[in-house]
Amino acid sequence: MADNTKLILPSILLLFVVYVVIYEVICWRRLLPGFPLPPALPLIGNLHQLQSNAAEQHRKWARKYGPVFQVRMGNLPVLVINSAATAKIVFSHNSQATASRPELYTFHKLVSNTAGTTIGSAPYNESLIRRRKGASSALNRPAVETYVPHLDLETKDFIKDILEFGESGHRLVNPVPLVQRLSLSLSLTLNWGTRITSHKDGLFQEITHVEEEINRFRSTTDNLQDYIPLLRLVPFSFRNKAVEYRQRRDRYLHKLNRELDDRIRNGTHEPCIQANVILDKETKLDNIELTSISLTMLSGGFETFSAVATWAIGLLATRLDIQQKAYDEIRGIYAAENPLCDAKDDQKCKYIVALVRESLRYFTVLRLSLPRVTNKEFTYDGNLIPVGTMVFLNSWACNMDPDLWIDPEVFRPERWFEQPSQPIFTFGVGYRMCAGSLLAYRELYLTFLRMLASFEIQSDGPINVDPLRGVNELTSLVSVPKKYHVRFVPRNERILVAALEAASF
Known part of the structure; x- marks a missing residue:
């Protein structure tokens, strides 16, 4: 027996060594000839260097290896694009060749195997084409115009929340739940025809928590089992957590769909994207495809809007000069007696437009865009990029590209x-550019316009709004700032209260 034990341990060690050797040979054969590679370790490749802030690490490597290089993510080579010029070549000039998404183990196999994926994370196929067509028709400029009454209602409710919850500037406020309620309620209204009227609502708390947790499973660097298959054999808790949050998301999606079906049957439903698709006899979408559009509306807009608005509010509290410039321009268009401005205003206030764009650029809340995978081969700089190559767009590096801006690291x-x-x-x-960008711009514009016309945002202490040092969790898919509190001080409380009382809710 002792002799058998002595033989088992060396045998296991030998098998592991053989496995590693074969694994490494396969990995090195997969590398892309002609593209630089930072030094990598066996089994994990460059993952150990990308665990804290992958987008910034790629940006640093680009200074040494050039704007296009490859990294080893465990067993997979990944091409990383780090400049505006190269992004245009790879993703615009070769748009059809970079139209697909990889299917990653954690998000696609564990989290999304019941309700399906969002449009943004789905591989390229005929089903995706149908879904994108459906989403595009619901998110184009004429469609966005029809959503103005919803934008009007939700942003007025946001101003009312700020005034009441912040006790007219006497109470320090964490703006996150107020911003999230605004964004989530708009998403639910547009897609299901139902609202969230309070950030204390149980459904609000469940959706925001679950979507934030699911975002962790969408991280491009944090789920090591996506790139190191051996880890999938170990009973880590990630598997149980992924299944738990998938089931919790399925429950509230089922609830929202069931309640909408009931309203449609009773003839009491409000016009919304989901009902329009269900009632359109020409629609060729099945239930999974319909759910995919719902998930896209729910998670896509909720994530980006909430993160950008939270960063911007924190920054504005530290930059009274920017607030004053914005307020002066608003007053040049709207009288002080009209703090709610005009919901139909399609971005007339140019400084607010610039403030929105700069917030989107400077904070780049989705720093590594969702990965692509090539579905056709093409060449870059004379080097072949074969079918099945994973490609990262480093949006952070592109937005900070010194070839675009002389001072990219300044908020201006x-x-x-x-x-x-x-x-x-x-x-x-x-x-694969986000189909909801027009709606996001319009929502951010009206929110900033009304917020800055109604309040001066003040801070009682320092707020770290540096886009690198102020991030709450560097491995998260969407970058959000560390927790902070501000005061929303009414510019004229009497006028604001009167305007809200006169408004319809």
Whole structure:
């Protein structure tokens, strides 16, 4: 027996060594000829260097290896694009070749195997084409115009929440739940025709918690089992957590769909995207595809809007000069007696437009865009990029590209007056660019317009709004700031209260 034990341990060690050797041979054969590679370790490749802030690490490597290089994510080579010029070549000039998404183990196999994926994370196929067409028709400019009454209602409710919850500037406020309620209620209204009227609502708390946790499973670097298959054999808790949050998301999706079905049957439903698709006899979408659009509306807009608005509020509290410039321009268009401005205002206040664009650029809340995978081969700089190659767009590096801006690391809305045609990469580029960008711009504009017309945002202490040092969790898919509190001081409380009382809710 002792002799057998002595033989078992060396045998296991030998098998592991053989496995590693074969694994490494396969990994090195997969590498892309002609593209630089930072030094990598066996089994994990460059993952150990990308665990804290992958987008910034890629940006640093780009200074040494050039704007296009490859990294080893465990057993997979990944091409990383780090400049505006190369992003245009890879994702715009080769849009059809970079139109697909990889299917990653944690998010696609564990989290999404019942309700399906969002449009943004789905692989390229005929089903995706149908879903994108459906979403595009619901998110184009004419469609966004029809959503103005919803934007009007939700942003007025946001102003009312700020005034009441902040006790007219006498109470310090964590703006996150107020911003999230605004964003989530708009998403639910547009897609299911139902609202969230309070950030204390149980459904609000469940959805925000679950969506934030699911975002962790969408991280491009934090789920090691996506890139090291051996880890999938170990009973880590990630598997149980993924299944738990998938089940919790399924429950509230089922609830929202069931309640909408009941309203449709009773003839009491409000016009919304989901009902329009269900009632359209020409629609060719099945239930999974319909749910995919719902998930896209729920998670996509909720994530980006909430993160950008939270960063911007914190920054504005530290930059009274920017607030004053914005307020002066608003007063040049709207009288002080009209703090709610006009919901139909399609971005007339140019400084607010610039403030929105600069917030999207400077904070780049989705710093590594969701990964692509090539579905056609093409060449870059004479080097072949074969089918099945994973590609990362480093939106953070592109938005901070010194070839675009002389001072990219400075928050300065005025840059958008000086160079109004410069690209912005927060919503991606090419075929898989976010379809909801027009709605996001309109929502952010009206929110900033009404908020700054109604309140001066003040801070009692320092707020870290540095986009690198102020991030709450560096491995998260969406970058959000560390927790802070501000005061929303009414510019004229009497006028604001009267305007809210006169408004319809």
